[in-house]
Amino acid sequence: MSQPEIFDRARRHKRRDRAAPAYRDHAFLRDHMLDGIHERLSAVQREFRDVLDLGSFDATFTLPGATITRLEPGKRFAEATGAIHADEDMHPFPPASFDLVVSAGVLDSVNDVPGALALIRRALRPDGLFLGAFAGAGSLATLKAAFLAAEPAARFHPQIDVRAAGDLLSRAGFALPVADVETLTVRYSSIWSELRDLRGMAATNLLPDARPLGRATLMRAVQEFTEKADPDGRTPERFEIVYLTGWAPDESQPKPARRGSGTTSLADALKPKK
Template identity: 65%
Template sequence: MTPPEIFDRARRRARRDRAAPLFAEASFIRDWMLEGISERLDAVRREFTDVLDLGCFDGGFLPPPGARVTRIDAGERFAAMTGGIQGDEDRPYVPEGSFDLVIAAGSLDTVNDLPGALALIRRALRPDGLFLGAFLGGVTLSTLRSVLLEAEADRPAARVHPQVDVRAAGDLLVRAGFALPVADVESLDVRYTDLFALVRDLRGMAGTSLLPAPPPLSRATVARAAAAFAARGDAEGRTTERFDAIFVTGWAPDPSQPQPARRGSATASLAAALKPKP
């Protein structure tokens, strides 16, 4: 039995197509993620020749010098802009063992099958290939979530999709078969003059809700949400919204990688090491 999908795939493609023409004006979240990915990539002392930019948006990721890059995006316009391929991240279309580096910045939080997408990334990598990803999670949009709940106190509806936390992200890497998995979180606070400025940014980055068939917001509800947002403002009349980026790193297994010690192979007792010295 196929599980129900969390996100509306057609709406996801349409939102990305809507955002494509002016994406550069609202790309600061993905730019921030790409900066973090580039820092992590700079710390790796090896060469990469075949790179997959999965969920490429406008192609802002710069591959290592001399590397061939393949770009895939769910949106038709983003794919066309970058000379890439249109496709969903959790659908099986990437040949096995095709790449030695896969990056995915800003898209994996809205795929219907995140474990499946990670498993596909793992299979797309050659042995000892590297995956670097970043996506919104944690308590992202906590202010927006709070004011919408306040505005719809009598009959609240789900309007901000569930977020993956850093521990779950690490578990998903292990489940997908990555070696040496690492997951960490970085936060960015953005101050807005009003609720509508936040919504404009979310639309510009294709970050509005993709939950299927949400009930429409009435004008009265929007007004209450805007007032609740403004009430949380600081002395300068700006309200802070939080974005949490979950950064994930994993390697395709290879015998050359460091291996955990065999259980029971220790030659010293932890209890003895912790004893006070005479």
């Protein structure tokens, strides 16, 4: 028997289609992630020719000199940009198709994250690079607290923390895996402004059993959110951006030393120098 899925795939597709026309007005979070990905790319001294943009939204990721294939689960985004219309954990690419895969702002809403990472690793050529970014554990802390105070119901997605992200990279077979986190704080004039951004970036509730918000719950959440405002009336919200870096294994890569091969004991290393 198959496992129940965390997110409603059809709802995810519809939310992305709804967000497509005005997405640029709310794309600050993915833009920030792409800046982080480009910063990490700039530290790699090699050229990438065949690139996959996995979960490409409005196709703003570019890399001079590269051929970029895009995959996008939203039909309207895909039609507008020429992307392949498919889910990130069900993509059709054969092994060793790309030397770089990037993914910004999607892995936090993919049903099968381990499967998606395994497919990414499979699609990379030996010594190919994966760079990803998504909103991880600790994101939307203010909004979560406001809604939980208003109604103790499951309205927010489970989130992946940075340690679990690193473990997922290792389990997927990546070499030299690195996961790190960066905090981005955004200050909102009202809860409505934040909810508009989340709708605009297709980041609202995708849980299968999500219930509509009642007016009383929403009004209580508005009050809770407003009470957390700074003296200037703006309420800070936190986005914890988890960045992933992993390489497809290759014989040319540095290998960790074999266990027990060291020539200096820990006791000797800790002795004070004379």
